[in-house]
Amino acid sequence: DQQVKQNSPSLSVQEGRISILNCDYTNSMFDYFLWYKKYPAEGPTFLISISSIKDKNEDGRFTVFLNKSAKHLSLHIVPSQPGDSAVYFCAAIFVSYGKLTFGQGTILTVHP
Amino acid sequence: DGGITQSPKYLFRKEGQNVTLSCEQNLNHDAMYWYRQDPGQGLRLIYYSQIVNDFQKGDIAEGYSVSREKKESFPLTVTSAQKNPTAFYLCASSKLRDSGANVLTFGAGSRLTVL
Numbered sequence: 001d002q003q004v005k006q007n008s009p010s011l012s013v014q015e016g017r018i019s020i021l022n023c024d025y026t027n028s029m030f031d032y033f034l035w036y037k038k039y040p041a042e043g044p045t046f047l048i049s050i051s052s053i054k055d056k057n058e059d060g061r062f063t064v065f066l067n068k069s070a071k072h073l074s075l076h077i078v079p080s081q082p083g084d085s086a087v088y089f090c091a092a093i094f095v096s097y098g099k100l101t102f103g104q105g106t107i108l109t110v111h112p
Numbered sequence: 113d114g115g116i117t118q119s120p121k122y123l124f125r126k127e128g129q130n131v132t133l134s135c136e137q138n139l140n141h142d143a144m145y146w147y148r149q150d151p152g153q154g155l156r157l158i159y160y161s162q163i164v165n166d167f168q169k170g171d172i173a174e175g176y177s178v179s180r181e182k183k184e185s186f187p188l189t190v191t192s193a194q195k196n197p198t199a200f201y202l203c204a205s206s207k208l209r210d211s212g213a214n215v216l217t218f219g220a221g222s223r224l225t226v227l
Binding site: 006009031032034041042043044045046049051089091093095098099100101102103104105 | 116143145147152153154155156157160162170200202204206208209212213214215216217218219220221223
């Protein structure tokens with residue numbers, strides 16, 4: 001049972017444009033949602049998170065939007081840079097359990 | 113510098129052999145985790161531990177074993193019972209929180225290939 005889903009395996013964007021990465025979830029009881037970035041042969045690194053009581057969180061070029069009624073979140077990267085090319089994972093957590101559930105990941109390619 | 117060290121980075125194993133992957137952290141984190149990454153399946157939780165001498169099964173624990181004898185160390189043994197062991201294995205750690213997002217810090221990973 002996949003509780004967190006990223007339905008787009010890949011996304012290709014031109015440098016300077018906006019990248020929008022999407023994520024859907026099934027359990028409305030998740031407390032927090034997080035985005036991680038991963039380069040090949042490396043561990044994921046934390047990007048940004050959002051509480052389930054918020055609908056937007058911004059950090060520099062990265063903004064995460066949460067639509068609770070649709071059980072959907074998205075990560076916006078503006079402007080996109082070639083160094084943003086990586087696999088992006090969304091994840092969700094119940095604070096009381098303390099462990100993350102990850103989506104399948106989306107490969108982002110930013111072309112110069 | 114604080115961080116998580118996984119070793120070895122690459123490992124080859126013959127079918128029927130057990131292999132142990134090392135994970136050490138100097139972040140003073142209480143919780144440690146093992147994830148497995150396969151193409152198209154994201155990161156799946158194998159085992160996790162929130163305190164020394166205690167650990168819990170994750171979503172795909174069959175064929176794996178762990179120990180947590182020290183706070184800093186959480187080795188993973190891939191046994192011969194694991195049907196498809198070839199994968200990229202990631203160790204992570206975090207502080208224990210009763211509020212706020214639980215941000216995991218990951219190691220660089222170990223790639224296991226079964227020949």
